Amino acid sequence: MDSVSISEVTVFRGLMHGIRQPFSGATISPKFCSSKGEGSRAITSNASNTKSQFVYGESLATTADLGYKMNAVNLKNRTLISSVKEKLLLDxxxxxxxxxxxxxxxxxxxxxAFTSMLRNSLSDWRRKGKKGIWLKLPVEQSELVPVAVKEGFEYHHAEKGYVMLTYWIPEEEPCMLPGNASHQVGVxxxxxxxHKEVLVVQEKYCTSSNAGLWKLPTGFINESEEIFSGAVREVKEETGVDSEFLEVIAFRHAHNVAFEKSDLFFICMLKPLSDKIIIDNLEIKAAKWMPLVEFVEQPMIKGDKMFKRVIEICEARLRHRYCGxxxxxxxxxxxGRPSSLYYNVVDGDDNDASQSNCTADFY
Amino acid sequence: MDSVSISEVTVFRGLMHGIRQPFSGATISPKFCSSKGEGSRAITSNASNTKSQFVYGESLATTADLGYKMNAVNLKNRTLISSVKEKLLLDxxxxxxxxxxxxxxxxxxxxxAFTSMLRNSLSDWRRKGKKGIWLKLPVEQSELVPVAVKEGFEYHHAEKGYVMLTYWIPEEEPCMLPGNASHQVGVxxxxxxxHKEVLVVQEKYCTSSNAGLWKLPTGFINESEEIFSGAVREVKEETGVDSEFLEVIAFRHAHNVAFEKSDLFFICMLKPLSDKIIIDNLEIKAAKWMPLVEFVEQPMIKGDKMFKRVIEICEARLRHRYCGxxxxxxxxxxxGRPSSLYYNVVDGDDNDASQSNCTADFY
Structure with a gap:
C-alpha cells in the first residue's frame, strides 16, 4: 500500500472513529462507496472526454440549482464545453x-476554477443531504486555502504536507465530525x-528556579512510537545508557500544555543494561548516576508532592508492594490492529505467570 | 487571563516543552523577552508615527541586506515613507x-505588504542567528497562508480558528521544534x-461483521477533559445511566488510527448509580443490562484475545486479585499545574489507606 492509499484510508478511519472508538468495533477496511447508483458520480477537474462529460450531464440533469440540461451532442460546441468545465464538480x-x-x-x-467547482459541489452535496465534507489541501496548493475558507470551510488539523478543512452541512444537526488529535505523550x-543509584540529568534549557536540579530523563514519544521503546530511546539519547523497559508505574494527565493540547506523561521503570554515560550535547548539560537518597533529598524533589509520590511508588515497586x-x-x-495492552498480570494466568509484575524481582 | 493571552502562553509553553517534558521542569510563567537591548524591536504593520519609524530606522541601519540607511529627516518624504512601509518587519x-x-x-x-514584511523579517532573523520561527495565521487572514508557504514556511498544526506555520532557520542544526499533538484519547x-449484569450498547454506525454485537460504551474524551469524567460522561450520554468512576484497569496503545495519529484507549471500571436506560438516538441503536456470562459468550468477544483479556482483568479486579x-x-x-496522577495505592500510605484500590470492595 503506498503512502497515498494509507493517507486516504486513515482519513476514512478518522471518520469511522469520530463516533466510535477503534477498540470497540471499527473495521480495518472501510468501504469507499462511490454511490454510482444514485447519479452522483463526480468527475475529475481535467476530464475532457465525452464519456465523463456525458456522465456529468446525466448528473446535472437532476441538479435544479444549475438550471440547465446538457447532452452528448452539445459537447461538440467548444464554447459550451469551456463554460461547462467551470461548472464541474470536485472529484x-x-x-x-x-x-x-x-x-x-x-x-x-x-x-x-476551484472556487467554481467548490461552489457547485457544495450545492450538489447539500441537495443530496450530505453531512460532513472533508477537504485536504496539499501544501503545494496553498492558494486554494483562502478560497475554501471564503466558502465557509473551517480548519480541522494540519500536518507538514497539508491542511485539512471541514464543512458541516446539516443546519439542524450538531456537528458530528471527529476532533483533531488532542494529546502529546511524554515519558x-x-x-x-x-547500587541504588538513579540515572539523572541536568537540562540545557531550564528556568532559573530549576537550575542545578538533577532530574529523570524525559521526552516526548515519536510518531507511532511505543511508550516502552520511547522511554528506552529517550534514556539512551540523553545519557548514552542502554536500558530494558520494565513497567509503567503511573501516569499523569494535565491540560492546556503545548498549543492548548493535553499531556499524558508515563512514568516508566527501566533496568540499566550499561553504565557508561555519554550525554546529548544539544539538550543535556550533564548526566550522572546519583544515589537515590541524595536524589530524593534535593529541595525541589523533597518539596514537591507529585515527585515525592512517584519516588515512593518506585521504591514500593522495588519492595514488591506495588503493581505497575x-x-x-x-x-x-x-x-485487526496490532497494539499494546498495558496491564498487571491476572492471577491464574498460565501464559504470563513467569512475568507476574507484582512479584518479579528486577535485580 | 483572556483567551488571547492563554493562546500566547500556550505557544510559549509549546516551545518550552518541545525539548523538555512539562512534568520534568518547565515553569508556568514563560518570559516574553522582547530583546529591547539588541536593537531588534519590531514594529507593527500599521505603525505610522515617527517614533516607530525612527526605531525601525535604527534597526535597519545595521541590516546589511537592505542596503541603505534612513533617518528621522527622511520620514518627511511621503514617497520614501511608502517605500519604507513595505520594508517594515513583522511584530x-x-x-x-x-x-x-x-x-x-x-x-x-x-x-x-505581508510578503515584503515576511521577507525582511526572515533576513533580519537570519542575520541575528534566530532558530525556529512560529507564525500563527488566524482563519480571517487565510490569504496570507500561500504567501508564507511560498517563503518556505511549513504547516505545523491547525485548529478551527488558525493555522500555525513554522520555519527552521539553521541549516547546520537539526530542527528542534516540538511536534504537533500526536494522540487521540478514548475511554x-x-x-x-x-446482579452481575454489564451495561452494553449496539451502535448505529458499525460494519456488517459487527452488526448485532453488544459492546461497552466508548468514546473520545473532550478537549481538556479528565479520563475519569470522560468515561462517566460517555456512559451517561450513550445509555442515560449515572455512574461513579472506580479505576483505569488497563490501557491500549495503537498507531495510525485517525488522521495517521495514535490512539490511547483507557478501559475504566465504573459503578452504576442508576438503572434506567435512555439511549442517545444519534449514535446508539440499543442499550441494555446484559448478564456478564452472556456478554462474554458473544462470538466476537469470545474469539478476541484482547477483549477476553480485558474481561478477565475486570473479573480479577472484582475478586481483589488485580490492581487498577x-x-x-x-x-x-x-x-504549578493541577493534574491527575493515576497510580495504585502505595503500602504504608496513611492518607489513602481507606481507598486502597487493590483491596477495596466495589459493591
Missing part, C-alpha cells in the same frame, strides 16, 4: 457516515542500578 | 529557545451492577 468519495471526502489528488490548480525513565502495568502485544479481531 | 517576540513568535494580532491584512466503560490505577489530584511545584 470526491462518499464516506460511511453520510459525508464526503474530496480527492486531494485531483484538485484543480487554478483558484478560480520519563526511572533507571535504578544495583506492563505491555502485552495483542491483535484485536475488532480492527 | 514578533523572542522565545527562550533562540526562536521568534510572530504576533498574530498585528499582521498586515494586505498579502503584498471505554465497564459498568457492572449488583486510580486518579489523585496533585499540583506539582515544577509547573
Amino acid at each position: 470526491a468519495y462518499d464516506d460511511e457516515y453520510g459525508g464526503v471526502v474530496v480527492d486531494h489528488e485531483k484538485l484543480p490548480s487554478n483558484p478560480n 520519563g525513565g526511572f533507571v535504578l542500578n544495583r 502495568l506492563s505491555p502485552h502485544r495483542l491483535v484485536s479481531t475488532f480492527d | 514578533a517576540y523572542d522565545d527562550e529557545y533562540g526562536g521568534v513568535v510572530v504576533d498574530h494580532e498585528k499582521l498586515p491584512s494586505n498579502p503584498n 471505554g466503560g465497564f459498568v457492572l451492577n449488583r 490505577l486510580s486518579p489523585h489530584r496533585l499540583v506539582s511545584t515544577f509547573d
